Amino acid sequence: MPHFAVSAVGVDRPGIVAAVTGILVGQGCNLEDTSMSILRGHFAMMLLIAGPDGTKAEELEAALTATAGDLDLVLTVRAIDDTVPVSLQGETWTVSVYGADRPGIVYEVTKLLADAGANVVDLTTRVIGGADRPLYAMLLDVTLPPGVNGGDVRDRLDGLAGSLGVDCSMHPADADVL
Amino acid sequence: MAVRPVLSLPAPVLKQAAASVGRIDDAARALATDLIDTMRASPACVGLAAPQIGVSQRAFVIDVTGHKKAVSCHGEVVLFDPEVMLAHAPEVAREGCMSVPDYTGDVVRATRLVVRGFDVDGRDRVLHVDAFEARAVQHEIDHLDGMLFLDRVSSHHSVFRRKTYR
16 A cells, blocks of 8 residues: 655644544545644644555645645645664663753754764654743653663763753663563 | 463453452463463563463463562562552653553553462462562553553653564
């Protein structure tokens, strides 16, 4: 079955998920991994779906745009490779960074992590607090490849946080399989 | 003596409350042996409950020997008809389950526990466990009640992909 990446963003209101997924079901598609959340009052959907053989991305996008038009969503559909790539394996660590909002926090932190060989597997950022004193909060799960010492990465992250004027913490988050 | 296949979701037996074992007879002892053999067949496995090998009876095995998060350690323990007598000092930690492929989740468990049950000779056994051993016991007892860690996660933000993806 061909696979597609579907994205949809629009001002949040009840019924967006039902509208979009209803169209996909009608087209014979099956939802696989998805992530959907409200981002600053906008509902953002990222869906990886499988469609029946012969499905075309343009036709799927046209069907979604026609029916979900009332919801004023920005929609895209792209064909993707059917094979599931395997991400970097290693230890899982959770990182949190927070402080006064300023440009470049995500870039500086993820650049340091990338240079250390860490792979970001999940990342969420939020601007919280009042407009007069916005606080930036970022939460990440990262995978460290074998041979990379989490404590060393944490020390470097502490140094960076100091120079950015933000706080950060990093701790192992490997699960115990029982 | 047999290594049995470990069932994973959506096997219905994993969502059933298991029956009490009652008298510890040869059949119960054979079940204990299968649980131990199956646990030993997976080097990373520190515990297994009977429903995970398709037997809806209240029995589990644990062994946290050598685990880095273990404080109390009673070695290899088989308990039939276990009951939690006392549980306190809750703590959140991330756990996974051999019966739930791909996912792990943050689950609150008591870090100090008194549990009572019967051993393979039918003798009453009371264990005081803490830290990782307490978590393992609670995870296994949950299996006997048809509960999985997915039923315990505090929110969907507490559920994560396991390291190996498919």
